Amino acid sequence: MPLTLLWTGARWAYLAVVLYLFSHKPIGWALSRTPNTELVSKALMMPHESCGEPQHVLFHSDQGCQYxxxxxxxxxxxxxxxxxxxxxxxxxxxxxxxxxxxxxxxxWIPKTGYPDMAAAKRSMTDYMISYYSDLRPHTHNDVLPLNAAEAMYWNAQKAVAKKT
Known part of the structure; x- marks a missing residue:
């Protein structure tokens, strides 16, 4: 989970994103003025809680001091x-x-950045949930949006399980 910078008003903000490697879907993110442990912990907390607190998960990142x-x-x-x-x-x-x-x-990101942190947060949520995961076609998923490809996979797994 490397970080990236976004321009927000008169300052840079740091964005941390957690991807589900199976589908390359963003499942957690956080935006902050400082690239610290609190930022990456917030990004990690989102998928941990929304996925029912799974155990034995492998978390991969770069060697930044935050990690x-x-x-x-x-x-x-x-x-x-x-x-x-x-x-x-x-x-x-x-x-x-x-x-x-x-x-x-x-x-997605405007060339001039965002007017403030609130606008950047709204835009990141719209991009990750609505556009990137639900609408945007992805070549590594047979040109399907991430949510559609993931649903197709899990439906196929249910069908296989029923046949045995």
Whole structure:
């Protein structure tokens, strides 16, 4: 979960996003003026709570200080998640999130940024929930939106389970 910058009014803000690697769907995010452990912990809390507090989940990120500090590692321990860190200086380890940030910045974010944090937060929610997950076609999902591809997969799994 690398971070990216968004222009909000007269200052930069930091965006942390958690992707579900199976479908590349954003399932957690947070926006803050500071790139600290609280920011990434908030982004991680969203999917942990909305997915029914799953256990034995692998969480992968870069080696930024936000992810290696004791407070964040304790958060992962509390959520019963295993931490995986990318290799030092290797952006390819985080390519799904980097690709997501590229799409966000080229498809959605205005060239001049946002007038304030509230507008940026609303826009990020609209992008991730409404556009990116529900409407935008994705080549790695046979040109289906993420939610449709995920639903098709799980429906197929139910059908297979019924046949045996």
């Amino acid at each position: 290696t500090i004791l407070d964040f590692r304790q958060c992962l321990w509390l959520y019963q998640m295993t931490q995986s860190l990318s290799r030092r200086g290797n952006c390819w380890d985080n390519s799904p999130v980097e690709r997501f940030f590229r799409s966000l910045k080229t498809e």
